[in-house]
Amino acid sequence: MAFLLAILIAFILYPILRVLWIALSDETGNLTLIHFLNFFRRPLFREALGNTLVSGLLVVVFSGLISLPLAYIIARYEFRAKILLQTAATLPLVIPPFVGAVALQLILGRSGMVNLLLMRWFDMTIPFMEGLTGVVLVQTLHFFPFILLNTVVSLSNIDPSMEEMAQNMGCHGFRLFRRITLPLMLPGFIAGSLLTFIRTIDDLGTPLMLNYKNLLAPQAYLRITTVGMDDVDGYVVCVVLVVLSLISLLAARKYLGLAEYATVQRSAPVTRRLHGKKLLLVWLLCGAILGVSLLPHIGILLLSFSKVWSFTLLPTAYTLGNFAEILFRAPHFIKNTLLYTLLAAGLDIILGAAIAFLLLRSRLAGRNLLDAIATLPLAIPGVVLAVGYLRVFHGWDFPGLGAPLTSSWVILVVAYTMRRLPYTVRASYAALQQVHVNLEESAQSLGANRLKTFAKVTLPLISGGLVAGGLIGFVTSCVELASTIMLVPRIELGPISYGIYIYMQSPLGRGAGAALGVVAILLVSLGTYLTHRIFGGRAGNAFRI
């Protein structure tokens, strides 16, 4: 317990408090709000804050608009194209947003496919990808599945008799949706939207790739990396980010609690078959959604095989050289990713199981603190955690390492482990909750001691939940950029996401970057597939926190 607390405090709480302290103190070490006043006095920062709020809100609203009808169709109707729709809904999840950003540049950008065609036919262009529009577009395309999955869950959790009762009372059609269905699903829907909002303000890669800097996350990054570690403004931006996330997280938890009340008691929800015109309409819709969700994948795949592709519809010359580059000349990106993420996932599983066990089965004081700190990473943007690490671990030799932690690749494993810890804690907590204490007690009454009971009874029963949490940690760490980009000590220690970022900086490297992107997509797909294969529909729940 003390050991776990120490780890969590050292690697989560303390770095954050350090960031907070710097933002809140002056040179003489007194508490002050002067830095925050300065923050709000600078138009640049005010604008960044406004842009962050607006873009997050727009992404959530657009995603909601796409998701509501789709979710309703998935949850309430039976038709063969449903599998297409469900696939379309998971496709964006496997492509990291910053990779998607590059791909969409090629298709929708100023000299991308669509605009070239528009130019040729109508002599006009549409600035899809410029500025904030581009960020919102890329993020909506990437994040709408989170809201969609959440909405489907909220909808299918509604007890069908709630709606049937209303029909029995004379209510039907859109009125039924407005008076019964919508209010019952709303808490779950809002919770999902808030969690998505947190992800959008955490996303550093997309604005960097689109070269749009006037958001909070890139501002924090740029302050620290260009102005320097001692620039107070960077820390202030970090604190503002954390406050935004924290508020959203707390609100999401409240709404999730509210959502509990409407959940099913009876077996399967009622689904209807679709016929005629409606069916055709749904088919068209599915096709359109699938097409749009596939755009980034197609773009990145084309780019990865292209030798020359600029100012033309499609690449003008193809090559396998990009894959040769990343597999043979610079294979360390892939190797590093596997090493870091698997290590982190393993550590997460161990820590997650231990923490969940203490939370549920022990009466020790300090459990609440443990729980709170273990949940905290959900509300800490990657940039902020990275800044905290740089501040705390820079400049002194870490015991047993002989060098500062920040100059070793270990720091990346630590960052990944801590950032994804909430997933394994939640997953093991949920799994452990299913294991009735009686099962353990009966083992003990048959003569097994505590340790044996845990190993022989508890562990096998919760292993499914543990692996699920670990896999989700693996999948999300594979494409983590926000903290990676700040913490990578040297290029050759960088993982895939870092490699993509570096390659994409030069026009010549874009092909290799895309090839790495393809590898990332494959890794994430594999992880996602395994999660679904092993855990079926329940896997989605882990994303709901």
Place this chain on the structure above:
Amino acid sequence: MQPAEVRLDGIGKSYGEQWAVRGVNLHIRRGEFFTFLGPSGCGKTTLLRIIAGFVFPDEGTIYLDGQPMDHVPPWRRNVGLVFQNYALWPHMTVFENVAFGLRERKVAPSEIERRVMETLKQVDLQGTENRRPSQLSGGQQQRVAVARTLVIQPRLLLLDEPLSNLDAKLRIDMRIELLKLQRDLGLTTIYVTHDQEEALALSTRIAVMNGGRVVQESTPRQIYEQPANEFVAAFVGQSNLFSGKVLQADPRVIEVRTDDNLVIRAASSASAKLPERGDEVLLSVRPEAMELRAAGSTPTGANQLTGHVAASAYQGSFVEYEIQLAGRALKTYTINPKGRALFQRGQGVVVIFAADDVVIVRSDGE
């Protein structure tokens, strides 16, 4: 609203290969308390949902007051349904829940207020109107569900195991409340249950169902006293069943040799056709119709079987005995014999019962 009359005409509904209900013909008269009784999975809920309009039958037609319901959606049928889990809307208060149906019917607000309060009073729930369903006890929730349905003055009330989520004591109290309410309002009611006691206590008529079919449709007394077949005899109440061959049959008494070599005399009923010598028959005798005497006494009675007590269970108002005969066991109930000694395990006894108490459940001569 005048209570409805319901006719089910050859109703069948299949899920895939399996028929949930099949060939159901019933006529439910105005003001009746009609019960579908049967074991789990026999199709009771399906039948009820067909009447409410949530399930459309694959075969047959429903008539409400003579009108075919083939193309009438649930929201136009004006039948009230109470779900087993009550289905109270958690995002609305008790008042809003009960007022919902009236609002859908565009009733004036002042009228809504009046009728909701009146109905809440009817089910004894005054003062709870501003609470949420989650703040009510199980019994209160059940009454809100009933009030919500009654307030729209449906022409037909459908109840799907409305008491099954309540504890035993409350179930019996609510049973009586429900009975009074229905008889006062004169509302045609269809009630679904798998609890035979509930069915017998409440109904004017019962349809016993098994495997998707109605196997007997009759008054509670007839169902209990004249079970139409083996299934009903065993499902409704307890029964001692004997199968055997007719030894001789005359218009007064029928003598049967059972498969375990007992001889049982049954009174022949005036209505049924007289079986012939050699016919295979199934007899049923209720446990409470059997009387016990200590062995050695010389009682009189049409049927006397000797055996010994294999087990006894004291139930308060009666004592349940299992009597071991030469080839088989019998179950008997003895009204609590206050003060008198109970029979002991192993004690020899004579079981006696009248020929009138023997029901010929089935006879293949028919």
